[in-house]
Amino acid sequence: MNTILIQILGALATILLAFIVGMFYGGAHRKVIARIQNRVGPPIYQNFIDVLKLYSKETSINHGVMQHMGPVFAITASITSLMFVPILTDGNWFSNLNFSGDLVFLVYMMVFGSLGMALGAGQTGNPNSAIGVTRGLSQMVGYEIPFVMAMVALMTQFHTTSITGMIAVQQQSGTWLMFSNPFAFMAAIMAMLGMFSYAPFDIVTAPAEVSSGPISEFGGKYLGMMMTSGSIFAFVKLALFVDIFMGGASNLVVLVIKTFALYMIPVLYGVISPRYRTEQAITYFWKWPLFFGFIAILYAAF
Amino acid sequence: MYNDKNAQTIVDYIQNFTRKNSLFMLAYGTGCGAIELPATLTSRYDAERLGVRGAATPRQADLLLITGYLSTKTLKRVIRVYEQMQDPKYVIGFGSCTINGGMYWDSYNTIKLLDKYIPVDVYINGCMPRPESVISGFQELKRLIAAGKADGAKKYKENLEWYRENQKKVLKNWPLVEYNW
Amino acid sequence: MNSLILLLILMFGGALFAFILNKFVPALRDIFVVLLMLGVSYLFFSTGISNRLNFDVLGIHMQWGFTSASYLFGIIVVVLGSLALIYSTAYMKGKDRLGYFYMNFLFSIGAMLGILMSRDLISLFFFWEIMTWSSYFIVIYSGNDVDRRGLKYMIFSAIGAYSMLMAIVIVNSFIGSFLLEDVFASIFAIGSGYQIAIAILLMIGFGVKSAMMPLHVWAPRAYSESPMSYTAVFSGALSKMGVFGFALVLFNLVSTQNWLINEVVAWLAAITSVLATFYAVIQSDAKKLLAYSSIAQIGYIIIGLASNTYLGVMAGLFLAVLHAVFKSTLFMAVGAVERQVGTTDMTKISGLIRRMPWTFVATLISIIALAGLPPLGGFVGKWMLYEALITSGHYYLVIMVFLSSTAAFLYSYRILFGMFLGQEEPEFAHVKEAPLSMLIPMLILSGISVLSGSHPGFILEPIQSAMASFGFQSNLPHESWWELTVLFNTWGDKVALVNVLTSIVGVFLIALAFITIKGYKNQRYVTTKDISSSGEIIQPEDNMTFQIDFYKPFERAIWPLLKRKIDDYYTDFGKGLEALFDFVRRFYNGNGQFYAIYVMAFLALLLIAGTKYFGF
């Protein structure tokens, strides 16, 4: 009984950590964009205010049960994936369900949310939502392949498919996997650009083209829940990359430094880029990233 | 929960703080004044530092900005968009045209006073108002929100009959849809 | 009487009786076929796997009986058969030639059971032909052979049958027996060239039925044009006979030295699944989409079998069972939509979710299982397949599978959106939910999909004994099926399904409760016509749903792959043959003079050649 209570408390702490870090990173993203455009920019805690305001909206409109459940699917996927990603390497802190699933599971779990969200967006009947969803799914086919190639390369190289196993490999050898298999790192980083859907890959929620796409009919608490889910999910992705390629983090400060450094890659790549067309975005991932993935597997296997 | 004018509880205080510092703005670029918005939002004046940012659809927006003269044809769209927004919602009338018709005061197909059709919280006058005055308009709205006085949506709900009557006067043979929040 | 004979007599006799019954008392027909099928199922489950029947026909020794492998497939056949027949009674109501339909339906189920119970090649071939013919008759059920789809099916089946026959003859000339036991025992004694030839010939035969590339050309039309109640069995069970055959060939007739065959089969299956998925993505008809998706899914199954590792084979068989479950549910759901709405063209239908909620639920669950998302059964199969391929060193193969199953999300979403989501149109306001006898089979099958996601043991248990009969020793700890919830790969990495389920369901319920209770009073429902569209007011008759060219950007991206269909190669081949025959026909112009000249020319040739080479 006691252990279950402690587990639940640990899970809540993890969620809170992911939420706060993700929110601040979102604020930092806006700040960076503003500074590069020579603006002052919103305060770094602006995203907290936005989310609180969205939750405090009084009315909320839905077009049916699936739209009502769409954000719930999204946050379920974010939190469940968070439970399976190791946050810190040592100590019993934040080790929620780290030993119950492996990378293959996580790849699927991370897709779950966007598909559930897509169902919710579909029910609104807004054509922009459906267009946004098709763009998102098409883009996903693009970036999943190099990402999976990088993962398969690492799995074959180190004979483990679990994230904890990969952390253990790095702790034993003392080198980060981004140096052990640099090609896999390249492929995965390029795939990460698509995963974050910042420019130039922000074709899903392009406000000027499809008026924010899947979320165009979501407001108030629904939008709030999706922002929450999005920031948790951003943290999940960053923590996963840190665990796999950068040797994990032994304490929170290291974690924040490493994730922030990683987070700046899509952000900085994004601020200076225009937006791709959908098929350009897909084929982008099927050129150099695919090549790097291919080399990475060869490098790992032979 | 609408704010009691006399006594704000701590919850109200926090709610109003978040509401005033996070305004998702739907700029309905009707008239020539819309050209001032890019200047307001970009590097020179940077409204985002005040928490004002653009929203793509009325469902996400808090603030409707009517930038200038409003022809009757556009008015139906504006009413529709206003009704699709979710409470609490605010309207800013931008430019002299929304106040008294401005230089279109005798035009046959523009409305003269926006407040007769949808409840306006803040007017910004000028033809056209410069970004500085737009920002001061935002600040005025923030002050109203903080005081719990920006309750246009509530007024609209209470006086729906009156607004509908006015709308029907200019929008002949146009079926007004039911108010659906 | 031996229960095996009783089983076959009941099936085939019952089929004929159903035909006669339909002539005289059509009212009793539905009840009769359902009761018959339920009786046969009971008989099947009471027949053990130890029952063997030996007899001689025309001096050929034959043997019938189930092994634990064929028993596994038999379970699929009888369960799907019963449910599809229950579904049929409502789906086929009011159509004509029902006696013909039910007779062929029962015939093909009987033939499938016959295939599974035959332990010698002759009866295998015999039942295989009955299955082909009865399914052919249902494919051309509607009477006219649109687009020659029936002909295509028949030609490919005939090619398959001939190559099977050839293989059987070769086997017999070497071994002198048709019994599978003898064949398996002494196949490795004969030359390895013949071994490969036999394996390839048999695999062509089985590959036609399992719609493997490049023999899949018949499948999309045949699946999509036969009545949906039969397609549920066609795609769910009948194609699994091909899988069963593949299993027999790959595990018993191919020695481990010939690993190249396994590789080639796996790669063919992988290419099949990728291309078929891409084709499924660009379809706009729900039936055709599902047909292509069936081809792709059977690709996964065969990859699993061909990987020849313990986990891979288990994944293949698990996916075989699960594909039967969810794909037949999907075909049934599409059939329900077709019956209630009148079309399955997704560019015409939209927004049925409120009209047919239970059909939507069944479709949603099956789609989640198809897409392989946790926590449903499809994920278990996919997980085992990936882990098996990764741990056994099939690096690039696993990428192909990943590509295909990621692209599968596209059509998964398409089918849900196309039929059930989108704007609710007034023209579909009259549509009612499907009758109960169609819903119950769908919901039962969806229940299986759900249960197998967290407790896959009840499917893995029979699979394990089936694999033992293929010669794979179990390495799973023997537990009761309820406890088999943690899966391991050979490197010791695991996924704990119950933890996954609890996490997902727990978070989902809490978040749902939060979002429902928060501001419950001010929550409003609006129709799908009330959407933000830059202020434009959408009238009830305006259809704003985005349906046509749904995945156009994706199509543009993958266009180089799809430019040329395999179909076209066959058409070109056929055209080439026609041109050849045309050319030959020129000689036979019906003029006696010309024939005389041909004879003279031939004689002259003969003379010249004779003097030159043979010297007379």
Ligand code: SF4
């Ligand atoms: S107030 Fe002046 S600038 Fe603004 S819309 Fe009217 S005429 Fe144009």
